[in-house]
Amino acid sequence: MGNQLDRITHLNYSELPTGDPSGLEKDELRVGVAYFFSDEEEEVDDRTPSDCGFTKDHSPAEEGPFSVSEVEYSAFCSQECIFSKLRENEDLNVYSAKTLLTMCKPGDLLELVATAQAPHWVIYQRDDQVIHLHKGEIRRDSLLEISNGRHGRIVNNRYRFRPLPPDLVMQNASGHLGLRSEEICWTNSESFAAWCRFGKREFKGGGEAHSAEQQYFLKVHLSGSGVHTLVFRSLEDMIRERRRVDASGILKELSLVTGDKD
Known part of the structure; x- marks a missing residue:
């Protein structure tokens, strides 16, 4: 835990709003102070289906x-x-990615998942092609090539x-190809695809105008240990923390959170 704590940083909030290119804007919770570990964009790594945590033996063709x-979540603004x-x-x-292709339409939001990894999000284009943020680009x-054993929905x-x-x-997705x-200005594949x-604009890094009244609450539903609630001042920071929990499978910093359990 000591080495983990060395990497903890306080949430860094930007006060500068950005415009929305599309022109479209739009329970009792016990609140704690939330932290997150810095997380670079996840890599779509090379795993077999049996490595990915699925509950029955199968091949990619099934x-x-x-x-x-x-981990299950609900989140509130x-x-x-x-x-x-x-x-x-x-x-x-x-x-499987092959089956998923028969279900998709252009503009669909897809999530590739595996146990103890942050999910990878993509926008489906057509003919097996997806647009996504990967390795800083x-x-x-x-989709068939990048899935590498991950299944999706x-x-x-x-x-x-x-x-x-x-x-x-x-238009949003293809207009940013090559950046x-x-x-x-997105910190992970989920923020870009969403x-x-x-x-x-809230999905962009520093793209949210903060107010004293606005807060985001992330409720983490952990089997056997109840529901833990964390608070954030931006959607971007909440997404980063949720993805970190997905990658680790646990809330490593619960001891740092005050009033974390409903």
């Missing part, structure tokens, strides 16, 4: 659906639910925001 062990990943409310099963790749409704029309989603590192679909 259709599914399959189940994978995951003030009192409004803006994000939900709860097995009791939705189908969290996943499919906005690029177009084959369509997550158009994971965020509760109003989506843009599919043609504008694709690298310092040109990119921005493409919803057009909300």
Whole structure:
């Protein structure tokens, strides 16, 4: 834990709002002070399906659906639910990349998952092609090639925001192809893909205008240990923490959080 604590940093908030290119804006919780570990964009690594935590033996050619062990969440902006990943409310099963391709339409938001990894999010274009943020670059790749053992699902409704029309989603995604590192204002694949679909500036690093009243609450539903609630002042910071928990499988810093349990 000591080495982990050395890497903890306080949330860094930007006070400078940015414009929204699309032109579209739009329980009792016990609150603690939240921290996160710095996390670079995850790599879509090379795993076999058996390494990815799925509950039955299968080959990549099998259709599914399959189940994978995951942390469940709900998230709120003030009192409004803006994000939900709860097995009791939705189908969290996943499919092989080959099967997923038969289910997708242009502009769909896809999530590739595996146990103890941050999920990788992409925008489906067509003909097996997806656009995503990977290794500091906005690029177009084959879904079959980048899946590498991960299974996936369509997550158009994971965020509760109003989506843009599919043609504008694709315009957002394709219009940023080729951008690298310092040109990119998204910190991970999820923030970029979600921005493409919803057009909300809150998904951009430093893109949110903060107010004293606005807070984001992340409720982490941990099996056997209740629900833990963390508070953030920006959507970007909340996403980073949630993805860190996905990658580790646990809340490493619970001892630093005051009043963390509902």
